Amino acid sequence: MKGISEDKGTILTCTNNFSGRTISIVSFSTEEQYKDGFGPFTPGFQNVEYGDIESLKVAINEDTIAFLIEPIQGEAGIIIPPDGYLKEAFELCKKHNVLFIADEIQSGLGRSGKLFAFEYDNIRPDVVIIGKALSGGCYPVSAVLSDREVLGVFNPGDHGSTFGGNPLGAAVARESLKVLVEEKLIENSFELGNYFRAELNEIPSKHVKLIRGKGLFIGVELHEEAGGARRFCEALAERGILCKETHTHVIRFAPPLVIKKEQIDEALVKIKEVLLMP
Numbered sequence: 009m010k011g012i013s014e015d016k017g018t019i020l021t022c023t024n025n026f027s028g029r030t031i032s033i034v035s036f037s038t039e040e041q042y043k044d045g046f047g048p049f050t051p052g053f054q055n056v057e058y059g060d061i062e063s064l065k066v067a068i069n070e071d072t073i074a075f076l077i078e079p080i081q082g083e084a085g086i087i088i089p090p091d092g093y094l095k096e097a098f099e100l101c102k103k104h105n106v107l108f109i110a111d112e113i114q115s116g117l118g119r120s121g122k123l124f125a126f127e128y129d130n131i132r133p134d135v136v137i138i139g140k141a142l143s144g145g146c147y148p149v150s151a152v153l154s155d156r157e158v159l160g161v162f163n164p165g166d167h168g169s170t171f172g173g174n175p176l177g178a179a180v181a182r183e184s185l186k187v188l189v190e191e192k193l194i195e196n197s198f199e200l201g202n203y204f205r206a207e208l209n210e211i212p213s214k215h216v217k218l219i220r221g222k223g224l225f226i227g228v229e230l231h232e233e234a235g236g237a238r239r240f241c242e243a244l245a246e247r248g249i250l251c252k253e254t255h256t257h258v259i260r261f262a263p264p265l266v267i268k269k270e271q272i273d274e275a276l277v278k279i280k281e282v283l284l285m286p
């Protein structure tokens with residue numbers, strides 16, 4: 009126990025974060041639209057600049073309880089922090105006895121080409137939040153992972169929700185994790201992600217500013233003059249390819265982890281057609 013006085017602790021979070029839509033979570037959002045009309049908000053959060061270790065160094069202190077971070081920011085437009093940042097941030101947290109919490113709800117469970125995106129920095133967070141792919145997308149189930157030392161502070165009855173601890177959810181999650189491993193979907197994500205990004209880079213589109221990503225978690229950032237990613241996503245939808253614009257100028261590709269090379273090739277023909285639009 010760190011011994012911070014009751015109601016005095018702070019949780020550090022990051023600019024451009026997205027961890028959901030509850031009141032406490034939107035309390036630290038830097039996106040006005042997520043907060044508009046939902047106040048009053050929960051105090052106790054402070055944002056630091058995502059990917060900037062100096063910003064974390066300045067903010068962290070004896071009242072810091074935890075640092076919550078998405079190892080890759082999905083909603084913000086597939087933003088990847090500089091190499092080594094997560095490791096430095098983790099070590100800084102250790103030095104100050106601060107819990108490092110990784111929100112892997114989007115980036116986790118194979119999406120980034122590793123089981124967890126934080127593995128690229130060889131760290132082991134104190135707490136990991138997972139969801140979405142935990143059920144293969146077919147059942148609402150999410151989880152918080154940690155050691156007993158951390159989660160053991162909860163006693164039976166301290167916390168709960170109507171559908172929390174759902175046995176069917178747990179069974180679906182176990183089966184999904186088995187499929188992820190047995191069907192080598194993490195390896196597939198890593199290999200085909202590299203292939204997909206390399207092929208996207210070959211498309212001579214005047215609209216594309218930058219292609220970034222890890223595994224099958226890919227963002228195509230467009231120049232402002234392209235007029236936003238939405239029209240490209242709509243043109244792709246008309247051709248049978250679903251993707252979503254994030255932060256106005258980024259097309260986010262997050263194909264199913266079971267995708268095959270031939271299907272990526274098929275999609276690339278259409279993506280090329282759309283990215284070469286005027």
Ligand SMILES: Cc1ncc(COP(=O)(O)O)c(C=O)c1O
Binds near residue numbers: 026028029082083112
């Ligand atoms: C990175 C991240 N964290 C948290 C959440 C919120 O999860 P939930 O909808 O289960 O509250 C989301 C939802 O999209 C997310 O993308």
